[in-house]
Amino acid sequence: MPAKAGFHEGKGPMTDQRTTVLGYPRIGPDRELKKAVEAYWAGRLDAAGLEQAGRELRERTWSELRDAGLTDIPSNTFSFYDQMLDTSVMIGAVPARFADLDGLDRYFAMARGARGIAPLEMTKWFDTNYHYLVPEVGPQTRFRLTWDKPLAEYGQARELGIETRPVLVGPLTYLLLAKSADPAFAPLRLLDDLLDVYAELLERLATAGVTEVQLDEPALAADRSAEELKALARAYEHLGGLSHRPRLLVATYFGEIGAALPVLAATRVEAVGLDFVAGPGNLAAVASTPGMAAKSVVAGVVNGRNVWRTELPAALSTCAALLGLAGEVVISTSCSLMHVPLDVERETAVPEGLAFARQKVAEVVAIGRAMREGPGAVVPAVPVRAPVDGRMRARLAALGEGTARAAHAERAVIQRASLGLPPLPTTTIGSFPQTDAVRRARADLRGGRIDRAGYEAAMRAEIDSVIALQEDIGLDVLVHGEPERNDMVQYFAEQLDGYAATEHGWVQSYGTRCVRPPILFGDVARPEPMTVGWAVYAQSRTGRPVKGMLTGPVTMLAWSFVREDQPLSETARQVALALRDEIRDLEAAGIRIIQVDEPALRELLPLRAAGHAAYLAWAVAAFRLATSGVSDSTQIHTHMCYSEFGEIIGAIGDLDADVTSVEAARSGMELLEDLRAAGYTRGIGPGVYDIHSPRVPETDEIERALRLAVRAVEPERLWVNPDCGLKTRGYAETEASLRNMVAAARRVRAL
Ligand SMILES: Nc1nc2c(c(=O)[nH]1)N[C@@H](CNc1ccc(C(=O)N[C@@H](CCC(=O)N[C@@H](CCC(=O)N[C@@H](CCC(=O)O)C(=O)O)C(=O)O)C(=O)O)cc1)CN2
């Protein structure tokens, strides 16, 4: 039997109340991880230096969590790039094309590609703005334990005198997120092989002294088929039945566990992690599931996804209710804290009532204390009321759903005549490379080394060169390049009422890329135009149409921390009204094409199908409210990326945009057939090359993609563009790629 050290078995007063978190930010207070990894890539730091930076970041995290008073501290939550990638490398799931590489070279090649070798695909981690690298498996895959990372991290902590609980991606979630090149081969068929590797790892961890391991199974918060639940049972019966192993905590998060709870309860796993924030129904599930009285429940009562302070008395009463239902209650966060910034104390311009990761750990500890000492040990938070904008609310009420534009077919005729574009018009998605000089200018403005006028002059110079470059390349619809934007969400948030920006609130989005999600705390309103000056300036530099560029209401919410005192649908309408005003101002200033990006439309789709229709209804309504205030001759574009579009394919048409650009290069234009089947008849710009790697696509290759596309779409509806914006790319590859893209479009037009 596994060790039961520290496990509270009785039902009497708690003396040893356990407290933990499911994970912690790994990037460091000042993005030390980003800086170290990028320095390594640039050859400015060697492998030993990079390893040392990793060790220091881990040590800092463990000591901080210990000093804060947590009884149980996670390890193996660190990664140089991504925890799914770490898992793939650890179990030897390395595609054959990386066979000639090893060590860190191979690791980073899988993440970013290398000369001539495509990286693993990247996609959204459930409904978050974190992106993971998708495991590639197939009939040839042979799992083998080839990396001792969890053991090494456990060992490092132990040397520092800190006992930890290694965190692993659970085997079921790993395989459910994996993809196989052969559609006939379901990755789940590899379960037994994978379990052998996990068994070996668990045995080695037990031998090293590990008493408990956390297996993350967020896939259980989504709908699971009977077959998948059977696989779940098999997995944990197998691992639970090992004779020499640590205690097993199966952690679920991002929603309700549903039908998976009775399955887990019937296995020998000791503990189940449940999210009581995103899954309020989990309490009733524990109450009604036989066997839970013998399990430990790791109670996620502190929200790991948002930044508001926890209502401690409410969290405490959830935990108290669980005490009567479960064998033990461990106080915890709803999910890893990697989705929130580190420390609100460093911020000088944010509203009251916030808790970032550090503050959330203190909340967990406080709830733990109250479990021992009684509810008097926590005080209810002083309620913070959101600022109200009565004028905006009255306008929204009067507007209802917005206004009707003519049917899109009619609009298309009007727009074709007024814009005079060739068939297969070429364009880009908005951003051009964010050069060091552009970022430095912004840092200089913040630091007071240049003034506003100097900054604007630098941005105008950048726009001049981006416009000249596009004309020279021969693109048909131009963009201003977005140099003035630090981020496509933060830039707007900084100009809207009701939103606050952070100075240090970085959150990892993927690899070394981070964002500072703004905080939407009150009623949203637009005090003045946000983009009109830049768009008008860009349009003044060219005779070709310049697209105005905005971020849509759903994405403005998805990539922010949003107030929880009213439904998201209502907040979305407020953002939509601000955008509607901006769009009308752009139109009035002579901008004839306006793109409203919604890359996060798919991201906010509820994990369970039962919530899909209601979500899509308000998301589509918000987009239409934002975009329906213009005349029929103004062409509305939208853009989406980073998603599997299958489940929202119908909604894409419902948005009623005139043209939609979508990421498509890596999925080989399959999407066009799906769109046709869904009855989509508007303009479509399937991305013709992947912008995630510096590789320059050949003209022939783009031409082939376009020939495929014209089989599914009439040339007058087909647009030619890259997969997404170019801000993470360099100028050399951007210019070469766009020249090839324009050349390919011209060849296909000439047919
Ligand atoms: N919010 C959001 N989510 C998104 C995306 C997105 O664009 N935005 N795209 C998708 C993929 N995710 C991405 C997320 C981030 C980045 C990205 O490029 N981030 C930049 C930071 C962008 C930023 O905020 N830049 C600021 C601050 C830049 C900075 O680091 N400044 C230095 C100093 C500047 C200098 O001297 O060079 C500092 O503050 O220390 C600016 O330009 O002003 C990075 O990590 O490097 C790209 C894609 C999905 N989710």
Ligand code: MET
């Ligand atoms: C993540 S979607 C990005 C859209 C934005 N207009 C850009 O080009 O960067």
Ligand SMILES: [Zn+2]
């Ligand atoms: Zn995009």
